[in-house]
Amino acid sequence: MLLTFFLTTLLSMPPSQATPPASPDVDTCLGCHSDRSMAVTLPSGETRALYVDLDAFRKSVHGNKLSCTDCHQDMTSVPHDARPFTTKRDFTLAYYEQCKRCHFANYTKTLDSVHFKALERRDRMAPTCVDCHGAHDIAPPHRPKARLSQTCAHCHEGVFAVYAKSVHGRFLEKSDDVPGCTDCHRSHDVAGPRDVNWQKRTPELCSACHADKALMKKYGLSTAVTQTYVADFHGMTASLQGAGTPRESSVVALCTDCHGVHDIAKVNEPGSRVLRANLVKTCSRCHEGASENFPAAWMSHYEPSWEKAPLVYGVQLFYDILIPFMMAGLLLQILLHFWRVVVNR
């Protein structure tokens, strides 16, 4: 009975490879749009090319999946109706939401981005999907990985130039291990530098790589950096502050406050902020009046040991012995006393 029902249902279902509803194919559109000189002059005086490079489109990720009207849905009649756009940017801003019909998850993420916030403020230059991904020639954005960051560099030139000289940026094109822009700032829900909740996650972001034993071993780096940071005053404070509290309420040094942000250098490079010679200056950014002795109050991510911090290690060892010894002695005396009282009764 159940089987019959199942089979009937199955057979009555439409075939999975349904033919798409009739729509003009790419060749129809290219009948006009393959003309290289085709363009329209907008009221702003800008010229908008209407030529479509079919080769580029065919090579794009959508080349064998979409046809023109999947995105240009409103182009239903030929010749097309007049469009209300006065500038090229008007056109881009009006069309970028076409992507969300398929890429809904990523579109939704962009609503949380610093870019969308700019758009909300009516910053018409705020980037939309096509500004980063392109339109007809869309290629996988992360192949090669360096391409992601180079995309950001189109607008964020200054930051990229600084980053390119950093210990990470220098190896951007040589290795996929180093973080590019999106590894820290994310891609669709791009976090801006003044996003407090994102700033507070800095130790977590850095730890994603710097606590990865296999990855750090490749470069001879210690993975104790997170634990030693959290064990000390700064890291403890950072780990305890709720995500909601503004950073200003209690200033605390995050990874980037000592190591720098886009300009992060190797710890032993002359320009490094955490090089011994530069430490007083780095500490003084928060600890006004810090002297030459002050930086040694921080154990430079080392675990206390006889070699690295003998005094700290020694004091800890002293208490590790004293406390159990003391408590055992007192407990013994209490038990003996109690026993004597019981016996005497």
Next chain:
Amino acid sequence: MSTYFTRFTVRQRTEHVLVMSLFILLSVTGLPQKYFEAPWARWMIDVLGGIDRIRWFHRAAGLSFTAMTAFHLMFAIGSVASGRSPLSIVPNRKDFTDAIQTLQYYLGRAEAPAQFDRFDYRQKFEYWGLVLGAVVVISTGLILYFPILFTRLFPGELVPAAKVAHSNEGLMAFLVVILWHIYNAHLNPDVFPFDKTIFTGKISLERMHHEHPLELARLKQIQDIEEP
């Protein structure tokens, strides 16, 4: 109607109430900082209003404790210097022999426990433990409070060493109070449930016979004591 002796002055009783309150406040705000990664510590920090507030209270209580300790020590030094102090709290050779004899008595190897004067060896141990512990937590606490000032004169490595010393000394003090002081002042069958002397300042003749016979003998030489 039993006879009572005045054991503690109003100043001493006030000091005890103060040190008790500050000790509780310092433990409640200090231990969660030492074990901040533990879930119970996170919960306490949340409940008390966050790490910034907990630090503020810990420092305020610490400064009060510092002022109190300074007052106590100045008073003690003053009374010793002016010859008014009986020096009855100062440890001496008898305390060591008392301790050995008492332990032997507990083990059944001595006929009777040691006889004590005004303070027994356990009380002296606790008093000097508190004074010594106070010196450690106050000095290291001030280093942690004013690291910039401190490192103008001293090496930086003393700061993390001070942190280790401060938190361990605090933990030890907490454990000693929880185990030793709570036993001696509350759970000890001799005083159970509560030794009120430090709050009322009074101690009964019966307890004087039992706990401080040497002091009682001294007192009898200088004043008339009516035995019931």
